[in-house]
Amino acid sequence: MSSATTTPATAEKLPREHYLNATYGIRSWLLTTDHKRIALLYLISVTFFFFIGGLFAALIRIHLLTPGGYLVTPETYNKLFTMHGVAMIFFFLIPSIPAVLGNFLIPIMIGAKDLAFPKINLLSWYIYLLGGAFVLYSFATGGLDTGWTFYTPLSSIYSNSAVTPAVLGIFINGFSSILTGLNFIVTVHTMRAPGMTWLRLPLFVWAHYATSLIFILGTPVIAITLLLAGLERMFHFGFFNPAYGGDPILFQHLFWFYSHPAVYIMILPAMGVISEIIPTFARKPIFGYDFIAASSIGIAVIGFIVWAHHMFLTGQSTYSAVAFSFLTFLVAIPSAVKVFNWTSTLYKGSIAYDTPMLYGLGFIGLFTIGGLTGLFLACLGLDIHLHDTYFVVAHFHYIMVGGAIMGYLGGIHFWWPKITGRLYPEFLARVAAIVLFIGFNLTFFPQFILGYLGMPRRYHDYPPEYQVLNVMSTAGASILALGYLLPMVYLTWSMRYGKVAGKNPWPATGLEWTTDSPPLTENFHETPVVDWEVYDFEHRPELGLKGAIGKKPAPAHGDD
Amino acid sequence: MSEHIVSPKIYGLIFLALMVGTALTVWAAYQNFGPFNIVIALGIATIKASLVILFFMHGKYSSKRTKLVIVCGFFWLAIMLGLTLADYSSRHPEPSRTQVLPSAPAAFRA
Amino acid sequence: MHRTGELYGQFQTLDQQKESATLGMWVFIAQEILFFGGLFLAYTINRHTYSTAFGVGGNMLSLPLGAANTVVLILSSLTMAMAVWSATTSKKKLVSLFLVLTLALGCVFLGVKVIEYKQKFDHHLIPGHGFDIAYCSKNPAACGLTGKELATEVEEIENGLKADPDLNAHAQLYYSLYFAMTGLHALHMIIGAGLLLWLIQQSMKGRFDAAYNTPVENIGLYWHFVDIVWIYLFPLLYLINRHLA
Numbered sequence: 001m002s003s004a005t006t007t008p009a010t011a012e013k014l015p016r017e018h019y020l021n022a023t024y025g026i027r028s029w030l031l032t033t034d035h036k037r038i039a040l041l042y043l044i045s046v047t048f049f050f051f052i053g054g055l056f057a058a059l060i061r062i063h064l065l066t067p068g069g070y071l072v073t074p075e076t077y078n079k080l081f082t083m084h085g086v087a088m089i090f091f092f093l094i095p096s097i098p099a100v101l102g103n104f105l106i107p108i109m110i111g112a113k114d115l116a117f118p119k120i121n122l123l124s125w126y127i128y129l130l131g132g133a134f135v136l137y138s139f140a141t142g143g144l145d146t147g148w149t150f151y152t153p154l155s156s157i158y159s160n161s162a163v164t165p166a167v168l169g170i171f172i173n174g175f176s177s178i179l180t181g182l183n184f185i186v187t188v189h190t191m192r193a194p195g196m197t198w199l200r201l202p203l204f205v206w207a208h209y210a211t212s213l214i215f216i217l218g219t220p221v222i223a224i225t226l227l228l229a230g231l232e233r234m235f236h237f238g239f240f241n242p243a244y245g246g247d248p249i250l251f252q253h254l255f256w257f258y259s260h261p262a263v264y265i266m267i268l269p270a271m272g273v274i275s276e277i278i279p280t281f282a283r284k285p286i287f288g289y290d291f292i293a294a295s296s297i298g299i300a301v302i303g304f305i306v307w308a309h310h311m312f313l314t315g316q317s318t319y320s321a322v323a324f325s326f327l328t329f330l331v332a333i334p335s336a337v338k339v340f341n342w343t344s345t346l347y348k349g350s351i352a353y354d355t356p357m358l359y360g361l362g363f364i365g366l367f368t369i370g371g372l373t374g375l376f377l378a379c380l381g382l383d384i385h386l387h388d389t390y391f392v393v394a395h396f397h398y399i400m401v402g403g404a405i406m407g408y409l410g411g412i413h414f415w416w417p418k419i420t421g422r423l424y425p426e427f428l429a430r431v432a433a434i435v436l437f438i439g440f441n442l443t444f445f446p447q448f449i450l451g452y453l454g455m456p457r458r459y460h461d462y463p464p465e466y467q468v469l470n471v472m473s474t475a476g477a478s479i480l481a482l483g484y485l486l487p488m489v490y491l492t493w494s495m496r497y498g499k500v501a502g503k504n505p506w507p508a509t510g511l512e513w514t515t516d517s518p519p520l521t522e523n524f525h526e527t528p529v530v531d532w533e534v535y536d537f538e539h540r541p542e543l544g545l546k547g548a549i550g551k552k553p554a555p556a557h558g559d560d
Numbered sequence: 561m562s563e564h565i566v567s568p569k570i571y572g573l574i575f576l577a578l579m580v581g582t583a584l585t586v587w588a589a590y591q592n593f594g595p596f597n598i599v600i601a602l603g604i605a606t607i608k609a610s611l612v613i614l615f616f617m618h619g620k621y622s623s624k625r626t627k628l629v630i631v632c633g634f635f636w637l638a639i640m641l642g643l644t645l646a647d648y649s650s651r652h653p654e655p656s657r658t659q660v661l662p663s664a665p666a667a668f669r670a
Numbered sequence: 671m672h673r674t675g676e677l678y679g680q681f682q683t684l685d686q687q688k689e690s691a692t693l694g695m696w697v698f699i700a701q702e703i704l705f706f707g708g709l710f711l712a713y714t715i716n717r718h719t720y721s722t723a724f725g726v727g728g729n730m731l732s733l734p735l736g737a738a739n740t741v742v743l744i745l746s747s748l749t750m751a752m753a754v755w756s757a758t759t760s761k762k763k764l765v766s767l768f769l770v771l772t773l774a775l776g777c778v779f780l781g782v783k784v785i786e787y788k789q790k791f792d793h794h795l796i797p798g799h800g801f802d803i804a805y806c807s808k809n810p811a812a813c814g815l816t817g818k819e820l821a822t823e824v825e826e827i828e829n830g831l832k833a834d835p836d837l838n839a840h841a842q843l844y845y846s847l848y849f850a851m852t853g854l855h856a857l858h859m860i861i862g863a864g865l866l867l868w869l870i871q872q873s874m875k876g877r878f879d880a881a882y883n884t885p886v887e888n889i890g891l892y893w894h895f896v897d898i899v900w901i902y903l904f905p906l907l908y909l910i911n912r913h914l915a
Binding site for chain 1: 679680681682686689690693694697698700701702704705706707708709711712715716719720797798799836839840842843846847849850
Binding site: 249307316 | 636
């Protein structure tokens with residue numbers, strides 16, 4: 001892959017002083033206020049909870065290898081899918097990109113030294129740990145069997161599992177989200193470097209700003225809802241208990257008012273990552289920047305008025321259902337705008353198939369499938385047949401795994417050189433991305449078919465005619481697991497043995513690529529002044545891509 | 561620092577207005593305005609809250625951004641209340657009963 | 671990031687710091703609106719469905735105590751606003767004075783709430799086993815009810831039961847919301863009291879003046895917000911059906 005363009009004559013060296021070696025010792029990490037170190041603390045914790053959620057997923061898929069359910073009892077099966085959901089949603093997916101990549105990158109991307117409130121940032125992490133501790137305690141002392149949705153009166157009255165510590169843990173964890181969102185919003189408003197106007201902000205920042213709106217406006221509602229359910233369980237208050245005149249549907253309205261926007265918390269940051277990866281590896285400015293920025297805000301706002309599409313079959317009025325169905329169709333529009341714009345960015349670009357791009361391309365395809373199947377579910381008539389079947393399970397896993405997790409992994413790979421100063425092994429990384437893609441589709445595509453054929457979700461047993469598809473799904477899950485394990489291994493390896501990356505290995509256009517890899521604690525040697533437009537490859541000669549738009553790309557980095 | 565300093569006189573006037581509002585709402589509660597009792601009560605409360613936001617919290621003198629944050633908070637609350645009430649008001653479920661009303665036909669009484 | 675004077679290291683100027691802190695507090699308050707909002711939603715739905723029980727339950731709250739508390743809290747908002755004014759006009763001694771007054775009024779509010787809660791406990795109005803909306807009408811001596819008051823209450827319970835045979839269960843719903851809403855509000859006041867204590871301590875060191883008074887202003891915002899919640903709680907809980915009493 002050689003060409004006449006430049007290759008570094010001397011090997012890159014790590015900068016002498018950077019945020020990782022600025023101070024030493026466990027206290028310097030546990031009491032840090034450096035957003036980059038806090039991001040790494042989060043990386044370790046969310047990965048831990050990913051393993052926990054993944055363990056439950058593995059048990060579910062093994063149990064579903066055979067009809068008749070021989071691995072665990074039905075009661076235990078209920079606990080498995082509940083704990084899988086709680087761990088993955090509240091302790092992995094929701095924090096992942098914002099708390100890891102958002103924390104690390106947002107100050108650098110806007111030219112600031114840190115977030116607006118560094119100590120509150122650290123507090124967020126400790127609150128997350130405290131919430132996680134309560135939930136782990138719940139898992140260890142009897143588990144949870146209510147579904148991650150905690151529908152009442154099962155959760156508030158009848159369940160014999162450890163509901164109270166779990167809802168308390170999730171309640172506490174909510175404040176971690178709220179404080180992170182608050183920090184991001186204020187930071188983006190007040191801490192931008194000179195010249196960094198709103199319309200020069202990277203789309204990653206726009207995505208996180210939109211996500212933070214949801215953090216602030218949605219999370220308090222789940223907090224109060226779980227508090228009420230907990231009070232009902234502890235003190236028999238009766239809000240959701242029909243015997244006292246309470247209403248289970250009220251719980252559902254309150255719960256989904258947050259939990260639907262929560263899914264946009266999980267996908268918007270990933271979309272932000274993709275909006276950074278695509279222009280970089282197509283060597284082209286993003287198409288329709290204004291529209292992508294606006295659509296992020298649009299998704300955040302419209303996402304708040306569709307929640308009752310989770311309740312079509314549970315007792316709301318028909319008129320309400322029709323209204324929510326229509327609004328749900330509406331929310332697909334800004335997402336579609338993004339997909340069109342990413343695709344248009346690729347058109348006539350010079351595409352490089354580096355690992356982040358593989359994740360990015362995978363995201364576009366899988367998110368589209370997930371999003372379109374969401375529209376099927378938005379149709380009232382179809383939902384009657386598909387609600388609570390594996391169709392729904394496949395739909396949301398296409399978005400949350402095929403979308404959000406691929407976005408997360410793509411982002412981890414894309415910014416790994418910035419975070420660690422080193423490159424990961426490219427060939428192995430591409431193999432892992434492809435393994436993950438194959439494993440993912442083999443796991444979840446059969447579930448669309450299963451759902452269409454009528455297999456209900458959250459059932460420990462199924463009729464024998466569904467076995468083939470279930471076996472395919474479990475086989476896929478084992479391949480998917482390999483796809484997750486490989487990066488954990490080689491990324492860890494690369495921290496010590498990876499080739500030193502230099503400031504801008506790709507090269508990419510963001511402010512973060514103008515500073516050292518890894519950066520100084522204060523991020524920049526001096527405050528940057530921004531006088532270029534975002535994603536502008538053409539007018540950045542220092543990137544070595546002048547005139548390269550539409551032509552063969554220079555080697556992206558030296559690791560081939 | 562460009563900061564608008566509100567005078568104690570204004571604060572005093574607003575305080576008096578809030579006291580009047582409190583007295584008014586108590587008085588109105590003892591009158592029978594039918595379905596408008598709640599409208600009046602919430603209306604007075606909203607006026608009082610607005611006075612606190614505008615003057616005590618300096619909302620009137622704040623940046624456009626601050627005003628947007630305030631509006632958004634209440635607007636989102638309105639979304640939550642409005643759309644949920646839209647559901648409840650378009651169905652008329654039987655409130656759960658543990659006993660039957662005396663006016664029910666004899667056949668249904670315990 | 672380290673602090674030089676009043677300027678924290680992540681900020682470039684004091685103005686930027688103040689702007690950030692104030693925006694942060696407003697965003698936090700917006701979030702609090704949604705937090706209390708969930709309870710207001712539960713309240714709205716239940717009051718609509720069980721208006722009789724809510725009326726009966728609400729009439730058992732002490733209107734004089736509720737109204738007095740409303741006056742006390744609004745007065746504390748005035749003293750808080752005066753504390754901010756004193757800081758922005760560099761009257762350092764007045765800052766401490768007004769903050770102490772605010773705290774004192776807040777404590778009066780909480781003290782009255784304790785009295786009210788105790789009264790509910792004595793009158794068997796705590797949700798759970800033993801909740802009995804008709805306890806006072808059946809045991810007037812224990813509740814100190816005599817004469818006209820007693821007759822009114824007995825009549826109210828009777829009419830209530832006629833309209834809603836499940837009056838007790840639904841009134842329990844009302845009291846669940848009463849305790850949840852006023853309890854959460856009281857918790858926020860206790861947190862506010864803690865913040866005020868810190869603020870008083872700092873103000874006594876002479877820390878706040880025209881050049882720097884951000885904490886006074888922002889904790890003031892928080893305090894006013896807690897006042898606004900009560901401005902809504904008072905009519906919604908105490909003034910539901912007084913005209914029928």
